[in-house]
Amino acid sequence: MAEFNDQTTLTKSEIEAGDIFAPRFDNNGLILAVTCDAQTNEVLMAAYMNEQAISLTLETGFVHYFSRSRQSLWKKGESSGELQQLVEMRTDCDQDILQILALQTGTGAACHTGRKSCLYRKVVVENGKAKLADLGMQPLFDPKDVYNK
Amino acid sequence: MAEFNDQTTLTKSEIEAGDIFAPRFDNNGLILAVTCDAQTNEVLMAAYMNEQAISLTLETGFVHYFSRSRQSLWKKGESSGELQQLVEMRTDCDQDILQILALQTGTGAACHTGRKSCLYRKVVVENGKAKLADLGMQPLFDPKDVYNK
Numbered sequence: 001m002a003e004f005n006d007q008t009t010l011t012k013s014e015i016e017a018g019d020i021f022a023p024r025f026d027n028n029g030l031i032l033a034v035t036c037d038a039q040t041n042e043v044l045m046a047a048y049m050n051e052q053a054i055s056l057t058l059e060t061g062f063v064h065y066f067s068r069s070r071q072s073l074w075k076k077g078e079s080s081g082e083l084q085q086l087v088e089m090r091t092d093c094d095q096d097i098l099q100i101l102a103l104q105t106g107t108g109a110a111c112h113t114g115r116k117s118c119l120y121r122k123v124v125v126e127n128g129k130a131k132l133a134d135l136g137m138q139p140l141f142d143p144k145d146v147y148n149k
Numbered sequence: 150m151a152e153f154n155d156q157t158t159l160t161k162s163e164i165e166a167g168d169i170f171a172p173r174f175d176n177n178g179l180i181l182a183v184t185c186d187a188q189t190n191e192v193l194m195a196a197y198m199n200e201q202a203i204s205l206t207l208e209t210g211f212v213h214y215f216s217r218s219r220q221s222l223w224k225k226g227e228s229s230g231e232l233q234q235l236v237e238m239r240t241d242c243d244q245d246i247l248q249i250l251a252l253q254t255g256t257g258a259a260c261h262t263g264r265k266s267c268l269y270r271k272v273v274v275e276n277g278k279a280k281l282a283d284l285g286m287q288p289l290f291d292p293k294d295v296y297n298k
Binding site: 004018020032043059099112125134135 | 203
């Protein structure tokens with residue numbers, strides 16, 4: 001796939017209203033992708049993509065990210081079997097974020113903890129202090145079985 | 150509100166499984182918040198928060214961000230009237246992103262272009278080149294009327 005357009009050569013109007021895809025990568029060449037269940041809109045996870053991950057996602061129909069901790073391309077589900085099938089890729093007004101609408105395959109768990117979504121806790125304030133409360137999302141697989149093979 | 154916990158003093162297990170809220174801020178003290186319609190789950194926008202924005206959002210029930218371009222706290226809707234009422238704040242497994250579930254007040258437009266959502270374009274591939282296609286989301290207000298008063 002051809003390289004993406006360089007956002008710095010475009011006007012605000014071209015970025016916001018045009019049909020030119022010019023993702024705004026950060027200093028590390030990464031852009032955040034928020035991945036949602038294509039059927040329910042539910043946010044499943046957020047992770048970074050580089051140019052190669054975007055291209056491979058579009059070309060193969062399976063979602064690829066760039067792992068910051070491993071500093072390498074990461075085909076989602078390659079170890080766990082929890083592949084994500086691309087339905088649609090969107091970008092926002094200033095093109096500094098991507099949204100991925102996907103079908104979560106495998107057991108249906110996008111999170112490495114085995115839950116459907118990484119967003120399994122909410123913030124609650126008690127006595128003026130913020131803490132987390134579990135939303136009760138049950139694990140669909142046991143991470144020990146999946147990652148320690 | 151008390152300061153948030155320092156993630157660097159916690160174990161992976163405490164970050165992922167506990168009730169300790171310890172958002173992982175970047176080098177600029179910011180964390181990305183993905184804001185969704187609390188009724189439909191639809192992603193409306195993404196923007197950054199600093200500690201103060203998180204605290205004010207929790208304390209006041211109205212969503213605050215930190216504007217990177219203006220380098221200042223930003224109460225969403227202060228100029229446009231499009232305030233966001235907080236329903237729930239969530240965080241993900243490694244606490245490096247926030248999800249805000251909100252009720253979009255005003256005309257119902259989260260985007261400065263007047264559309265309900267900032268994600269109004271999808272990526273399509275034509276002849277091996279990625280470009281954007283408008284999803285047909287109609288503006289709910291005219292930005293010229295709202296921001297050039």
